Amino acid sequence: MIEAHGLVKRYGSTVAVNDLSFAIRPGLVTGFLGPNGAGKTTTMRMILGLDAPTQGSVTVGGRSYRDLPAPMREVGALLDAKAVHGGRRARDHLLCLALSNGIPGSRVDEVLRMVGLEGVARRRAKGFSLGMGQRLGIASALLGDPAVLIFDEPVNGLDPDGIHWVRTLMRELAAEGRTVLVSSHLMSEMALTADHLLVIGKGRLIADTSVDEFVRSSSRQSVHVRSPQAAELAARCREAGATVRAGDTSRAAAGAGPDAGTIPNVIEITGMDSAEVGKLAAAHGITLFELIPVQASLEEAFMELTRESVEYQAAGVTR
Amino acid sequence: MTDAAIAMTGRDHPAAFGASTFDDVLRSEWVKLRSVRSTFWALAVTVVLGVALGAVISAAAAHGYAKFSVSEKQSWDPTGVSQAGFVIAQLAIAVLGVLCISSEYSTGMIRTSLIAVPKRGRILAAKAIVFAVVSFVVGEFTSFAAFFVGQALISGHAPHAALGDPGVARALVGAALYAAALAVLSVATGGLLRRPAAAITCMVAVLLVLPVIAQALPDSWRNPVTEFWPTQAGSQITNVYHSAHTLQPWTGFGVMCLFVAIVYVIAWTLLDRRDA
Numbered sequence: 001m002i003e004a005h006g007l008v009k010r011y012g013s014t015v016a017v018n019d020l021s022f023a024i025r026p027g028l029v030t031g032f033l034g035p036n037g038a039g040k041t042t043t044m045r046m047i048l049g050l051d052a053p054t055q056g057s058v059t060v061g062g063r064s065y066r067d068l069p070a071p072m073r074e075v076g077a078l079l080d081a082k083a084v085h086g087g088r089r090a091r092d093h094l095l096c097l098a099l100s101n102g103i104p105g106s107r108v109d110e111v112l113r114m115v116g117l118e119g120v121a122r123r124r125a126k127g128f129s130l131g132m133g134q135r136l137g138i139a140s141a142l143l144g145d146p147a148v149l150i151f152d153e154p155v156n157g158l159d160p161d162g163i164h165w166v167r168t169l170m171r172e173l174a175a176e177g178r179t180v181l182v183s184s185h186l187m188s189e190m191a192l193t194a195d196h197l198l199v200i201g202k203g204r205l206i207a208d209t210s211v212d213e214f215v216r217s218s219s220r221q222s223v224h225v226r227s228p229q230a231a232e233l234a235a236r237c238r239e240a241g242a243t244v245r246a247g248d249t250s251r252a253a254a255g256a257g258p259d260a261g262t263i264p265n266v267i268e269i270t271g272m273d274s275a276e277v278g279k280l281a282a283a284h285g286i287t288l289f290e291l292i293p294v295q296a297s298l299e300e301a302f303m304e305l306t307r308e309s310v311e312y313q314a315a316g317v318t319r
Numbered sequence: 320m321t322d323a324a325i326a327m328t329g330r331d332h333p334a335a336f337g338a339s340t341f342d343d344v345l346r347s348e349w350v351k352l353r354s355v356r357s358t359f360w361a362l363a364v365t366v367v368l369g370v371a372l373g374a375v376i377s378a379a380a381a382h383g384y385a386k387f388s389v390s391e392k393q394s395w396d397p398t399g400v401s402q403a404g405f406v407i408a409q410l411a412i413a414v415l416g417v418l419c420i421s422s423e424y425s426t427g428m429i430r431t432s433l434i435a436v437p438k439r440g441r442i443l444a445a446k447a448i449v450f451a452v453v454s455f456v457v458g459e460f461t462s463f464a465a466f467f468v469g470q471a472l473i474s475g476h477a478p479h480a481a482l483g484d485p486g487v488a489r490a491l492v493g494a495a496l497y498a499a500a501l502a503v504l505s506v507a508t509g510g511l512l513r514r515p516a517a518a519i520t521c522m523v524a525v526l527l528v529l530p531v532i533a534q535a536l537p538d539s540w541r542n543p544v545t546e547f548w549p550t551q552a553g554s555q556i557t558n559v560y561h562s563a564h565t566l567q568p569w570t571g572f573g574v575m576c577l578f579v580a581i582v583y584v585i586a587w588t589l590l591d592r593r594d595a
Contacts, residue, residue, distance in 0.1 A: 049437040050430055051594040066437040069338030077434050083427035085355065092354035100347035100435045101339045140431065 001026060001179060002047060002148060006056035009042050009203075016042040018203035019056070024181050024196075026147070029174045031194030031211070032183040035306050039203040040183040041079070044152050047181075048077055060148055072101040076141030077150040081133035081157070086126025090117055090136055093125055098143050111139040116165075130157030138166070148179040155189060167193045187302035191215070201306040215298060222270040223277050226290035230265045233277075233286050240280060242271035268294075341445065344436055348445040352419060352453065361415035362453070365408045366461050372404025373465035377472045384477035396560035397480040398490050401469020402462060405494060405557065406527075412454050412498055413522040416505025419450055421515040430595055439590045447506045447583065451499040458498025462491045462557070486559040486568075493556030493568060500553055500572070501526075504579045507586040526550055549578035 002024040009017040017039040024030045034040050045051040047058050049065035057064065060075055068074050084093055094108045112118045115135040120128070125136065134157055141149055151170070155163045170193050174180045184190050190197060190211070197214050199207040207214065224247060227233055234244040247266030269277055274293040281288050296304075352358050380400045387395070420443070423429035436442050466482075473479040480487050505522055512518040530551055533544040542564040545551055553575025555561075556568040566574060 045594075048434050050433060052592075068437070071339070071437055072435055079430055079434070080427060083429075083431045085351075085422060085426045085428040087355040087357065088351070089354065092350060096347045096350040096354065097431065097435045099350060100344050100432075102337065102343045 001062070002058070002060050002150075002181060003062075004043070004047075004056065004058040007043065007046060007053050007058055008055035009039070009046060009051060010054045016203055017046070017053075020200065020203070020205055021056075022198055022205065022208055024179055024198070026179040027174055027177050028195040029170050029180045029182060029193055030196045030198055031190035032181055032198050032200070033187060033190055033302065034183075034185065034200040034206075036185055038185075038200045038306075040185075040200065041152055042203075043200070044077075044079060044150055044181075044183065047150060048075070048079070050079075070101050070144070072097065072103065072144035072146065074144070074146050075148045075150065076144060076146040078134070078137035078141045078154055079150075079152045081130060081137045084125045084133065084136065087124055089122050089124055090128070091121040093136065094140055094143060097140050101144055103143055107143060107145075111142045114142060115139040131159060131162050134158055134162070134166075138169070146178070149173055149181070151180075151182045153183055153185075155184070163189075187298045191298045199302070199305060206305055214301070221273065221296070222268050222294045223272060223274045224266070224268060224290065224292040224294050225277060225281075225288060226266045227281070227286060227288050228265060229286045230267050232284070233281055234267050234269075236280055236284055236286075237267075237269050237272060237277065240272065240276075242269050244269050265289075339436070341441055344441045344445040345449060347436075348442075348449045352449055355422075357418060357422075358415060361411045361418075362457050364411040365457055366464070368411065369402075369404045369408035369461035370465045370468055372407055373401050374404075374468045374472055376403040377401050377469035381473040381476035394560055394562060395478065396558060397470060397473050397478060398466065398484075398487050398559040399557070400473070401466050401480075402490070402494055402557050404465055405461070408461065409498065409501055409526060410523065412458070412501055413505045413526060414519055416450055416454070416502050417509035417518040417522055418515055419446055419509065420506055421509040421513055421518050424513040425515055433595050440587055443506070443510055443583075443587055443590055446510075447503045450506055451502040454502035455495045455499040459492070459495035461498075462494035466491055480559065484559070489568065490557050490559050493572065496572065497553050497557055497575070500575050500579050501550070504582060507579070507583040510590055511582065511586040547574060549575045 002022075004020055004022050007017055007020040008015070020039075020043060032040050032043070042051065043058075046053050047060065047065065059065075060068065065071065065075065088096075091108060091112065094111065095105055098105065098108050109118070109121075112121050115138050117132065117135050117139060120132065125133070128136065134154060138151070138154065141151065154166050154170075158166060170180055170182055174195070182190075182193060194211055196210050197207060198205070199209075199214075209217075225233060226247075237244050245268050247268045272280075274291055278288070278291055280286075281291075377397075377400050384392070384395065420429075423432055432442060433439060466480075466487075470479045470481075482488060482491075504525075505518075508521055509515070509518045512521060530545070530548060533541050533548065536544070546564050546566055552566050552571035555565050555571035558565075558568070561567070565571065
């Protein structure tokens with residue numbers, strides 16, 4: 001259980017985290033989601049006692065991190081795969097961490113096997129790829145067999161096989177009743193891994209909800225229509241209270257050229273379902289070539305939700 | 320890979336664990352120190368420079384002894400001469416001490432370390448103790464080796480010292496104590512400044528540059544500096560002959576220890592307060 005109450009972090013005049021309160025429960029994978037610069041890492045650093053909050057407090061199992069008697073046995077963390085002294089062999093790196101919390105050396109070999117690094121245990125960490133670094137970081141998080149796990153962007157730099165492995169691992173850890181907090185800026189990744197979502201933008205909490213709920217509430221349905229009488233249909237739909245815009249290539253069915261821009265005869269209707277659009281067209285004798293219900297992807301829902309709070313936005317990229 | 324059980328075998332979670340102790344942190348820091356190559360190289364340089372430079376200086380000084388003036392002969396300190404290489408060799412200890420904490424900042428390892436041991440004072444104390452003990456042992460080995468090599472080269476050309484002579488044993492043990500105090504100072508400076516380059520520059524300035532600059536000052540300025548500058552004062556414990564405008568061996572070493580303690584406390588306070 002991780003609990004934050006009114007967490008605030010200011011760096012000079014910049015507010016990185018703004019009045020954040022949440023409770024992260026055991027037995028679930030909680031996805032910590034937000035665009036780059038939203039304050040995810042800062043929040044995690046405060047949970048782990050690296051940064052002191054400007055205001056508010058955060059506790060792990062009811063205690064502030066610095067007061068934990070054997071922190072690695074209660075909380076396992078992967079903040080940054082590069083937070084390793086490159087001149088040290090992988091096994092020595094884990095050994096010095098294990099010893100500092102009274103964890104026996106035999107456990108080091110156990111976690112090295114678990115993450116698949118036993119073959120490079122004697123290699124110095126500076127020769128590691130980003131993926132191997134992530135595995136080493138995950139190994140150090142697992143050392144103390146902790147009840148709470150915190151991972152900052154754990155799939156960064158991993159190959160598809162590694163990504164699948166991390167997902168399975170998170171789910172297993174949660175299934176064993178542990179508290180698992182995983183940050184990501186990719187909604188699609190979280191949709192596959194997380195049970196619960198904590199969405200932040202510009203340091204503020206935007207949503208604290210289950211993944212299912214998030215999907216249900218934020219899915220925007222629309223209907224894609226191709227018709228030689230598109231303009232007439234558009235007018236009829238508007239009369240019926242729907243929103244209509246000219247269809248674009250991104251949503252268009254196969255066959256549209258990539259440079260088509262706005263395709264003639266294609267419209268996008270929101271506010272009516274496909275059955276209603278079909279009936280309306282039939283009632284006015286409008287011919288339809290295509291009538292496709294379109295579900296907005298989670299990624300789009302997420303972008304919709306955080307659009308206001310994206311820190312770094314590319315200006316007007318047109319396709 | 321995922322077939323392996325995640326939980327530790329043969330241990331009930333979470334009741335079976337005790338609190339992490341300072342002993343654990345000491346053990347951890349010892350593994351950190353011995354598991355990087357720079358430790359071996361820096362300590363090897365300390366021994367080689369200390370003994371080899373001491374030998375060269377001893378031989379040269381002994382050959383010039385016949386032409387020395389009366390006052391020069393009066394202040395002849397064969398023990399001090401054989402230890403002269405330590406002035407340069409100490410730099411290797413200073414650099415290694417600075418690196419043992421500032422390299423954690425430059426690599427990012429410090430975040431991992433502080434997550435493992437959030438009671439930050441323990442990390443600094445463990446680093447200082449482990450490195451001070453290592454420096455004491457290496458310093459002792461170097462000072463004895465330099466002494467015996469130096470005296471062998473001096474004998475026959477000039478009066479040489481024996482281990483039983485008054486003050487000699489104190490000077491040789493003193494060299495190791497000086498190395499240990501220097502070790503704590505370098506670790507604290509590294510923790511204070513965080514950047515390896517800045518901290519190393521600072522140590523070189525304290526150890527070599529400022530004392531040399533002081534030599535160019537008028538007497539009224541130079542004498543108090545030679546007397547009280549922490550590392551100059553501390554090094555009195557490595558000399559047998561007591562020259563003018565210097566503190567007594569143990570008093571001088573006390574001044575150095577006081578200075579080291581002040582720097583250490585500042586480093587500790589800042590480490591505890593700053594965001595990592």
